[in-house]
Amino acid sequence: MIRNPILPGFNPDPSICRVGDDYYIATSTFEWYPGVQIHHSRDLVNWTMVRRPLERQSQLDMRGNPDSCGVWAPCLSYADGLFWLVYTDVKRFDGNFKDAHNYIVTSPDIEGEWSEPVYVNSSGFDPSLFHDEDGRKWFLNMQWNHRTESFGGAPKSPAFDGILLQEWDAATNSLKGPTKNIFAGSPLGLVEGPHLFKRNGYYYLTTAEGGTGYDHAVTMARSRTIEGPYELHPNRHLITSKDHPEAILQRAGHGQHVETPDGQVYHTHLCGRPMPPKRRCTLGRETSLQKCVWKEDDWLYLENGTTVPDVTVPGLTGAVPVEKPVRSEYSFDGVTLPDDFQWLRTPKPERIFNLTDRAGHLRLIARESIGSWFEQSLVARRQENHSFRAETVVEFDPDTYQQVAGLTHYYNRHKFHAIGVTLHEKLGRCVTVFSCDGDYPNSRLSFPAGSGVAIPAEGRVQLSMEIRDNDLQFFWQTEGKGAWQPIGPVLDAGIVSDEGGRGEHGSFTGAFAGVFAFDTSGRAKTADFDWFNYEEL
Template sequence: MPPVRNPILPGFNPDPSILRVGEDYYIATSTFEWYPGVQIHHSKDLANWDLLIRPLNRKSQLDMRGEPDSCGVWAPCLSYDGDMFWLVYTDVKRKDGSFKDAHNFIVTAPDIEGPWSDPIFVNSSGFDPSLFHDDDGRKWFVNMMWDHRSSPRAFAGIALQEFDPVLGKLVGPRKNIFKGTELDLVEGPHLYKRNGWYYLLTAEGGTAYEHACTLARARDIRGPYEVHPQKHILTSKDAPFAALQRSGHGSIVDTEGGKTYLVHLTGRPVGQERRCVLGRETAIQEVYWRDDWFYVENGPVPSLYTNVPGVYDDSDYWARKYYQFENGLHKDLQWLRTPETDRIFSVENGKLILIGRESIGSWFEQALVARRQTHFSYDAETVIDFSPSDERQFAGLVAYYCRYNFFYLTVTANSDGEREISVMSSEASWPDGDLKFPQQTRIAIPKEGKVRLALNIRGGQSLQFFYALEGQELEKVGSVLDASILSDECGGHQAHGSFTGAFVGLACSDLNGTARGAVFDHFVYSPVQDATDRYEIDSQRHT
């Protein structure tokens, strides 16, 4: 049986929480400021995964307006107690500086596809919560503790407290059960039980190249916990040339056949700057048990290829995606922060209408609909009908990471109301967020008529924009741009503070406040297999 190639969830899919119910496997991953919240993927064989649902999809569950980049939904934990699905998550309102305003919630559902309940507020003492269902029927809430007095090294350990599902709140004393190792920054806790041992799997070392999974165990759930003989059961921190880097924050699952697997986040850097342009992805490793400890096969460095029960079919991964809007938005598409979608977009007559709101990069209300970049090389295009009155109205095609990192090909107008094509960017502009205009010579276009906009990205490092009027061929707009800045390493707060991933999609702004709309006929995302795509290179090297 050929092994599956990592990552199994390519593109922005970090902090995986894996669960098996019968023959079905589920992985929940973080979505941060992108709406709806939490991605849950489904598989029957651990090799082939489909996006099933985003359960936090209404205002009563999640409203992230005003939350900074890389805040929002952190590190969900998905579990099942034999009767009900439980999803625990953090909604982070502030992450920079000494304070973390991080509120933890629980939602439940009788079926994985819902309906999911309104949230129960649990606590705000730290982030990355999980819920452990013990075999005596008790439920335990676990999260990291944040101590603002110790900033910037404010990771104070892992807190444990009983959760009463009838009362819907925490009960009894809270105990700090694990302070972590010298690697520091202990977070992402998950509890498991096997052969009378409680196992505490945590993440350490931050989210960049020192990241790791750390394992400890105890006979009593409250501890004391002894650390694994290896300490860090999975990490790339001592293997700078491994294909999978930034590896950590994992969870485990047992198959029906008795094998155990670890899923974990990872990144695949490109270029001399080692930038992970696809963000933090989800990979899988087989583990084995010895002396009541588990070890990663061929670990602790994660393997690019892993044996799983299923055989991977890559046809969908390489398929061209032509998004039409007759039935609303495709499940691949998301937007930023707001649950009030009628204020930023509508679908009419099979077309997507984006309603011009605040500027590109606004933390409150911007009209941007996009999908994850899941390939190092791809083409994207759309057809837009937009009639701006001046330079304060613009709409078009955008490659986006955050307010500090984007490239935006726009249809706009000059101060005299004449339409033009223009490129704007905010290239690694933290902390000021100032715009740059790499295309200094704007292109005049007729006052009316549809415009075709396109871009290509190659190897995760170069970006070229194109445009065409109706009935004409695409022409280049401006010079080649550095696409690698659409990465955690350049995302405003660098690798330890930028947590999402690159998107590509459609946007519209009206800084006059008149909500002028732009009409989009379709949106196309076409993966490109070329020699610069590491995913393909690694496959060829393996063969």
Template sequence: MKIENPILPGFNPDPSIVRVGGDYYIATSTFEWFPGVQIHHSRDLKHWRLVTRPLDRAAQLDMRGNPDSGGVWAPCLSHADGQFWLIYTDVKRRDGAWKDSHNYLVTAPAIEGPWSDPVYLNSSGFDPSLFHDADGRKWLLNMIWNHNRTGGARFGGIVIQEYSVAETRLVGEIRNIYRGTDHKLTEGPHLYRRDGWYYLLTAEGGTGYDHAATMARSRDLFGPYEIDPAKHVLTSKDTDPGHLLQRAGHADIVETEAGEHFMVHLCSRPLDGTRKAGTGAGIHSDDVRRSPLGRETSIQRLVWEEGQFPRLAHDGPAPAAEIEGPQLPEHPFDPTPSRRTFDEALPPEFQWLRTPEPARLFSLTDRPGALRLFGRESPGSAFEHALVARRQEHLRYMAETEIDVAPGDYQHFAGLVAWYGRNKFHYLAVTADEDGRRVLTVYSCAADWPDARIDYPVTPLPLPDGPLRLGLDVDGAALTFRYTTEGGEWADLGVTLDQSAISDEAGNGPGNNFTGAFVGMCAHDTSGRGRPADFLSFTYEAHHG
């Protein structure tokens, strides 16, 4: 069985993997998107389906006011004592010398829940993980943040402290067990017990193009830890820029029932080449690699001989685009339907931003068969932003939605959006002009950092009353919008926008932006009246060839 990478396409970074019997689960970061943490399930390590997002209520997670790329960082999923354990960080501040990163624990008897209210752990750093030792004791690891230093030196090492199940809190001494290598930016710890050794896997080099996974080991839990002579078990930093999987790092390891070892890790797939000036309005024209799909999850086969450090099975530390899978029968799942309607529940691939009070943003009952979005704050809001979207999973795709909205004035607007964050989006919006006539327009914010300048690339088009269909097409770095009235033909708006700006690297660069491109439906009403827009369907399809 061959496995093609990535196994979780689109924004699915910082994977944590666990096996329970014949079932495999991967938890990934969701940052400011709600509900928090994506957990996918597989029986063969090749085919995966989303099964739950466990942080789904205010008691567990409230991200209103969190910055872009704040929120849920690097969850750790484990299973012990007959239950699942999920550790996660909620990052409230991420810029400058200080970080406010609060770490919590929730548990559940089954992966679908019910998941408990959280136990607060600490706020000393991010990327926490929970290690269950053979004697039953439990240990929390996280990187520690040193605001008195600069640059990579702020990553002060990996600290460990015991977690008391009986007292539901951390107890005992805090020990700094590992300072990392000269590659710096040491984070993302995972600890394993094997052959009388404690193996400590960390991420290093930042989550840009120098990212890496590094291994060290010790006979004693508290060290000292000796660094793998090869240093990096996984990295793309020395590969050709054309290598498919870049930015590889932040990894975790799982062992199959047959004793095979596999490593899951984040990576990105930059757009092929760059587009030069003159190939279309707004197209990015320098030579910076850009990854609209964000950081994805891939998998590598390991060879881990007794008493030795693990190695990728195909030799060298660079990730492979295709690997030999485990000795397991294939177990595919039904594909996600391309066209979604809104008859009962929100389709599972959709999320919204920050708030644990979705009823303030949308309703599936006010108009049966429609998703009604209530116009809330502006596209730059970090509090109540009525945007419901799904991940972009392909470099070439189309999306369409049917919208029914009667904007009363120009402060009320709604439509179809390609979204990364408050400084990176392209928005096809139905609104009104100053005379109250319904029009179609485009708002574009192509990572004009830090000003977030909005461009208006089309002259507003008059629209008749009634439902509309809005569409977009993405081909690598190029995005085009189209629309049609009821019973009419599709009309292209005649402008090409820079989809490469909807990426980690655009703006202030990789290592500062951590999510990925989404596409979805949104409504805004900057008058504060909460006027609605109804969406009757949504379609997402990959373009092949």
């Protein structure tokens, strides 16, 4: 059986591609660098992250991109001996404009180096590339209409002005011919995320609708010609949980169809698993996979006979799930960052961290404040469980309160909790806790543990946090001396979620656990981390 979500934690907008017996899923990474996560499987049950292809400044530079901007909704395909990746770099979130720039990169080897990007257009986001049977290629994206009251956190249907189609000339790397608006969407509205495929003489168009909150859906339509008109599926939506609040997988929408070599059909979709009592998705938008069937009317349906996604789905014959370890330990003994970790926005990681200055340690070079949109020294991995413990040890000798380094539960600049080593004019070197509670736009730092707790002037300090559903508790200890000591009150871990702060549609990435350092004096103080552990509770 396939156990959903197949990609737990922040892994939204899944585009799936099969090449022979190999399956690949590309997901959005937003402001996290490098851009786009590509997972691989041969059985649809077990998935391994194999590449983040957007890794150079020429491909992606997100310095200054607001929270929840950056890389939206990639589309991965294979044709002409190449993998094709289409993606958007969104430069603005709030207000009427999005400034969404679309690009294409290619590679003959999905795990190899990817090409320089080719700019396509900026008329809207969620681009995809369809390779037709006659060799022609077609570029699709939603069209953004700025002439509407569609602000961040409150999307309005008129801003989502249909799905555009235009031919792509691979020889000249440019669009050609007329641009046509081929699909206005269903009455649910907010049409985005287009993907085309062809079967039995029909062009099938799947789109995401309803916004990426609890009304989300995969909508299906078809036409005998690629330009339409497109008729809606008899159920309108292939996948949705919008009328079923009891379903475990909520916010189901935005995905893509794939067929196995023997003709079985599956469909990816993003989803969220809300935590009671406030229905906040602390793991962000995750990736799931549903089994589908073709019926005599030449329409695709979920195999379960409904539109509601299942947690367990029949997989391929012979597939054996490989249990993931409950505990992951990272020693930073290599010269590159472990694959689970990413950083924020900058294509120049050497400015914010390295693993070479001190062997066996992750050295953070403290830069701008935590939450900066430009150069923030924060290295983190996805939260994949509703309850977990994270631990680390840091060597850090601050000489001003403007220098802080430690451990954080992080979503964005408005939604995080952190414990750090710093300097206080009365306590000396100390451990302190600070939070940002997500009350946008008036969110500000609070200090739940007051000025903190004095610690020895020298030596390594161990920091940890336990998140149990909606509750977070920080701990500290001087290495080799005593036991873990709690610090500060139990905090609301649920604010570190999609719905925290200004609520649904206000942001839509996911929670991370990681280490940080900032130095607002501008002196770039360094902090050394020897190890980092993550354990499911």
